[in-house]
Amino acid sequence: MSQKIKVGIVGGTGYTGVELLRLLALHPNVQLHAITSRKEEGMKVAEMFPNLRGKVDLAFSTPENAALTECDVVFFATPHGVAMAQAQELLDAGVKVIDLAADFRLQDTAVFEKWYKMPHGCPDILKQSTYGLVEINREKIAQSKVIGNPGCYPTTVILGLAPVLEKRLVEIDHIVADCKSGVSGAGRKAEVGTLFSEASDNFKAYGVSGHRHHPEISEQLSKLAGAEVGLLFVPHLVPMIRGMLSTIYVKIKPDALATDFQKLYEERYANEQFIDVMPAGSLPETRSVRASNQLRIALHRPGNGDTLVIVVVQDNLVKGAAGQAVQNMNVLFGLAENTGLNHVAVLP
Structure with missing residues (x-):
């Protein structure tokens, strides 16, 4: 172009x-x-x-x-x-x-x-309008004029669950999403709860009785699953500036216990340059995605039982917001999706 x-x-x-x-x-x-x-x-x-x-x-x-x-x-x-x-x-x-x-x-x-x-x-x-999660709605986004950029928490939960919901491999009546975000997710405004003396050296849950991202996550998960899901979503505030980690728990269906979930996720996201399915047993850290548009996923199955634990990390301001918006723009205008988004995460 x-x-x-x-x-x-x-x-x-x-x-x-x-x-x-x-x-x-x-x-x-x-x-x-x-x-x-x-x-x-x-x-x-x-x-x-x-x-x-x-x-x-x-x-x-x-x-x-x-x-x-x-x-x-x-x-x-x-x-x-x-x-x-x-x-x-x-x-x-x-x-x-x-x-x-x-x-x-x-x-x-x-x-x-x-x-x-x-x-x-x-x-x-x-x-x-189109829900702007490129990895799910790429073709529709390319033809759209209005994009609703996803929320930060929903991005981690939806992409974390998409492969198993698309294949109907897990029970959908009781999905648990335990999510943590850095303080920048609250925005750049003066509020007591985000003052340094309040947020530093502290860790708390919030929005337990209801959070605005809950209906957004539920709507998109239900579309993927083909039926209404039951979701328990609990966000937490972590004393760091940026970063997000979501731990998602789902029960594997009895007839899906033999599934190779690592292979499933690797194949589903093989062509997605901003989604990194990490090696089995990995423990992704928020610092591994800081300031990048990368989202990293790791899978765990404790005791090889019927619970699948999905750990997802992203930068809440990039893949969770601005980077995702630029990714949407690239699709809208027929550019390579990674144009302007090839930033390597910042360490330390």
Whole structure:
């Protein structure tokens, strides 16, 4: 693709926004056209994010002055509800939309309104949108104009379970997903629970009685399984900046006990460059994916019994958010999926 993709970012002052900028600034097929923030209008992006000094020359502008309709694609790194208020105008101008919030993740508007406490502003556009998990919906994404970028927790759980659900090899009435995330998953805002003195040297569960990602995970798992799943999902906050580890427990069906699950996963993801099925018995660490778009999976079967334990790690800001959004953009515009995403994880 010789012509550059003209990109706009709405809401570029958060952690997913700066990750988008970090990835797109060096993307060989992208021209950064506009980035918006009402509060920071006129401020140079590199003044807020010094890691982008010399790489991004844009200043923040208001959405009204950003000429977003001149873009080829607009990313929304905004709170829930923003993308659906602006999507129609952009679509009318021929602009593709990738939303990193939840506006286009859940197809059932009643479920969306229950969990996000707001009416859905464009159910007609929602029906045309695609859930942006490339490893599951690649062909559909390529033909879409609106992408609902998956949540971070759902990415790990859905990709962790896809091979066994597609083959109907496990019981689906009681799936347990025990998930942990770094503090950046809470966003770049002032909250007591994410203050250093509160989050450091501490480890806690939250959202046990209900979390917004639960219906998203359940909807996608049910599609894969061909029937409604029973899911117990418990998220935890870990005292680290970035990274996510999900441990998933499922019961193997009696007639599937002889299955070679390691081989199943290796074959299912053999052609997926961002999914690494690790050798049998591996224990993946969050640091092995830090700042990369890689997701690593390891399988365990304690005592060779009827429980399959699936361990999944990813960077919540990259494969769990901005990197996945860029991967979606690459598919939308017919680029190689790894374009601009070949970053090796950062160690130590």
